[in-house]
């Protein structure tokens with residue numbers, strides 16, 4: 001149909017109109033705009049932008065390309081106010097600097113001169129959720145019980161302010177400004193909340209998750225932002241390396257079931273055991289632990305610097321890269337509970353960590369894991385690559401050593417100059433002979 005309309009246009013309208021319609025078509029199909037250093041001057045102040053910074057050589061950036069196109073087309077077709085762009089950070093370094101881009105690909109959002117950094121998984125759904133959350137109001141108001149129920153059904157975690165304007169509301173808004181990259185923030189009058197929610201006083205801040213809720217208590221919980229940052233994860237969840245990294249800030253331990261992708265029977269049992277404990281003993285362990293399962297164990301393998309058994313249990317302390325393993329095989333919920341108690345009381349020793357020795361080990365491990373695939377794919381090339389610098393270093397050392405004795409012995413230097421590859425043993429012998437003389 002579109003083709004027919006195009007042809008009629010060609011025959012009946014002047015070239016200028018044709019050009020305009022072509023331009024319109026192009027701009028509609030370009031879901032993603034390429035941005036350069038002039039962007040900050042030319043954009044409209046109220047526009048909201050979602051921008052991907054990339055480098056031409058970066059393979060992770062290339063993997064993101066199709067996802068980015070989908071994100072652009074979906075936001076456009078939904079009529080979202082979010083503009084989608086991308087910028088080659090090597091070509092437009094001014095813009096990348098403005099956004100403080102440190103690694104590629106970087107995903108940032110610009111709204112009212114505030115920049116929001118996306119750190120979640122690089123999936124279409126993850127990025128779209130982030131874009132919609134940040135583009136919307138900072139604090140969403142829930143004015144009726146029906147709206148509240150609707151929001152509850154859509155979000156795993158809801159952070160809600162209840163009450164009139166107060167200094168606490170100021171803290172709540174400033175926490176939202178920073179943490180909206182992770183969570184949804186709401187405000188609601190008291191009578192909108194379900195009847196069974198008991199509130200000793202107003203104003204109050206609550207987090208609804210895992211089918212229950214908890215209330216912020218300044219005396220026990222301290223700073224509101226820190227509390228929200230700790231509470232913003234569901235009690236039990238599927239964890240990827242991005243989430244794990246984000247959890248590190250909160251100084252809680254994470255109990256993980258490391259499971260096989262697709263969950264074989266044994267994996268499923270391990271996962272369920274953690275979920276059961278997380279639910280039934282929430283009150284006991286919630287303050288100290290997050291609970292979850294992880295399908296991709298690359299991150300943990302790097303942390304442990306060894307192969308990991310799948311399925312298995314591990315507790316990690318991300319603030320110092322430490323980890324704990326159960327002393328006995330965990331078969332029941334009771335065993336698992338003993339494992340957690342052992343971690344808390346210190347009867348199970350922490351392993352790993354980020355001390356000097358561990359860092360050296362990690363460096364060696366990283367080098368090894370980087371080189372191993374090269375070796376297995378092309379052993380000859382590998383030997384050449386490794387032996388070349390080795391030869392050069394040996395030659396260099398040799399030349400240095402050869403020069404050194406000259407300071408003590410001019411005569412020896414004269415002799416040595418002519419023989420480029422004289423073995424060092426011979427030289428030592430010569431020196432000792434001299435001493436005997």
Ligand SMILES: *[C@@H]1O[C@H](CO)[C@@H](O)[C@H](O)[C@H]1NC(C)=O
Pocket residue numbers: 171218222223224225
């Ligand atoms: C609220 O913010 C003020 C100023 O930043 C801070 O001193 C106070 O501790 C905060 N209160 C809570 C409950 O977070």
Ligand SMILES: *[C@@H]1O[C@H](CO)[C@@H](O)[C@H](O)[C@H]1NC(C)=O
Pocket residue numbers: 251252253288317318319320322
């Ligand atoms: C994790 O390690 C850090 C640094 O050693 C320590 O301060 C922190 O208490 C540990 N985390 C927990 C939850 O114990």
